[in-house]
Amino acid sequence: MSDVRPPRAVAYHRQTPGKIRVGDSASVDEGPELMQLLMRPYGPSSFPLGRGLHPMTTVPLGLAIDAAIEAAGGYPLEVTTLRYCSFSMEAPTSNRRPLRATGTVTKIGRRHVETEVAVWEQDRLILKGSIGLVRVRGGRAVEIADRAIPVMPATPSHP
Numbered sequence: 001m002s003d004v005r006p007p008r009a010v011a012y013h014r015q016t017p018g019k020i021r022v023g024d025s026a027s028v029d030e031g032p033e034l035m036q037l038l039m040r041p042y043g044p045s046s047f048p049l050g051r052g053l054h055p056m057t058t059v060p061l062g063l064a065i066d067a068a069i070e071a072a073g074g075y076p077l078e079v080t081t082l083r084y085c086s087f088s089m090e091a092p093t094s095n096r097r098p099l100r101a102t103g104t105v106t107k108i109g110r111r112h113v114e115t116e117v118a119v120w121e122q123d124r125l126i127l128k129g130s131i132g133l134v135r136v137r138g139g140r141a142v143e144i145a146d147r148a149i150p151v152m153p154a155t156p157s158h159p
Contacts, residue, residue, distance in 0.1 A: 026070030067103035087129025
């Protein structure tokens, strides 16, 4: 049907292999093929395949979620379910150039990892936001202490 490929991770910064730490980051790339596919009618249809999905927004947001997942250790660590997000679209995408998303772990809670994300089309910022991910078992978020190294609170110093 098309030559749409999944996003690919192009860079990682992991301080402790197999664990999530504040400051861990990742970047993922996506070619323009998916957005182009969603913007065209499929078969005899007279409307774009992606009508109702808003590809110019959801493709960059989906790529940002992928970058957040990779920053949080990727699929092997299972902290992959979107719990919350907030984002702003800073510019429209062209649907002709590849996108690159970056995610950086900024907070680790008992059950969630929060990342700051940005999506770029070359040197133009398309999206920025914050994404919270959880690990799910039985339909519920579960603790992630076995997968993460939380930031320890600063100890007050005494003279």
